[in-house]
Amino acid sequence: EPEVTQTPSHQVTQMGQEVILRCVPISNHLYFYWYRQILGQKVEFLVSFYNNEISEKSEIFDDQFSVERPDGSNFTLKIRSTKLEDSAMYFCASSVEGRRTTNEKLFFGSGTQLSVL
Amino acid sequence: GEDVEQSLFLSVREGDSSVINCTYTDSSSTYLYWYKQEPGAGLQLLTYIFSNMDMKQDQRLTVLLNKKDKHLSLRIADTQTGDSAIYFCAERGSSYKLIFGSGTRLLVRP
Numbered sequence: 148e149p150e151v152t153q154t155p156s157h158q159v160t161q162m163g164q165e166v167i168l169r170c171v172p173i174s175n176h177l178y179f180y181w182y183r184q185i186l187g188q189k190v191e192f193l194v195s196f197y198n199n200e201i202s203e204k205s206e207i208f209d210d211q212f213s214v215e216r217p218d219g220s221n222f223t224l225k226i227r228s229t230k231l232e233d234s235a236m237y238f239c240a241s242s243v244e245g246r247r248t249t250n251e252k253l254f255f256g257s258g259t260q261l262s263v264l
Numbered sequence: 265g266e267d268v269e270q271s272l273f274l275s276v277r278e279g280d281s282s283v284i285n286c287t288y289t290d291s292s293s294t295y296l297y298w299y300k301q302e303p304g305a306g307l308q309l310l311t312y313i314f315s316n317m318d319m320k321q322d323q324r325l326t327v328l329l330n331k332k333d334k335h336l337s338l339r340i341a342d343t344q345t346g347d348s349a350i351y352f353c354a355e356r357g358s359s360y361k362l363i364f365g366s367g368t369r370l371l372v373r374p
Contacts (some may be wrong), residue, residue: 151306153306178360180360180361182362188366189364189365189366189367190307190352190354190362190364191364192361192362192363195360195361202360203359203360203361205361238306238307240307251295251356252309252312253297253309253362254309255299255306255307255308255309256306257305257306258306
């Protein structure tokens, strides 16, 4: 069964460093998402991406965050200058369509655990 | 704003039924989801229900939706030790994003 893959599974970085989290969505999917889960807290929406642009973002997704689909398969989340509070599990997800009136299943990857020291 | 609430913990004996409950606030919810998260793993989509339905059954899983009370439940029949995990309720409302609950940790005792 097709799945969303994320690399690396664990990333340790120093505060202030840039990190790039990578995702390969399911191949025929059109919408891509990043969510994060701080330890012990809810899974939170960060951003959705469609047709090579951001379609929605949360207040968490500030200027330190950016997303890119550099080629036909990868979808990346960049954090320019990491802070301690960015430590979390980051989940990538993809879906075929995002319109409310259509059947939409969101499939998640296994996550990248980011630890900022 | 939009919010989803779940009880934090449920313990059942193997072979019994489990019922995990969820409440949400967004009256414009269109789809409601149940995801399962096993230790060290991602979020696995278990099942979902469209907001104009009140019940959906899929093998051992039964989803009940009371739209008037904004209450969603997941029943797992004949619960097995492999069902031990965290179960997340999520709703999709007026935008593309999912709003998740805090998750219910299900412990299945032998």
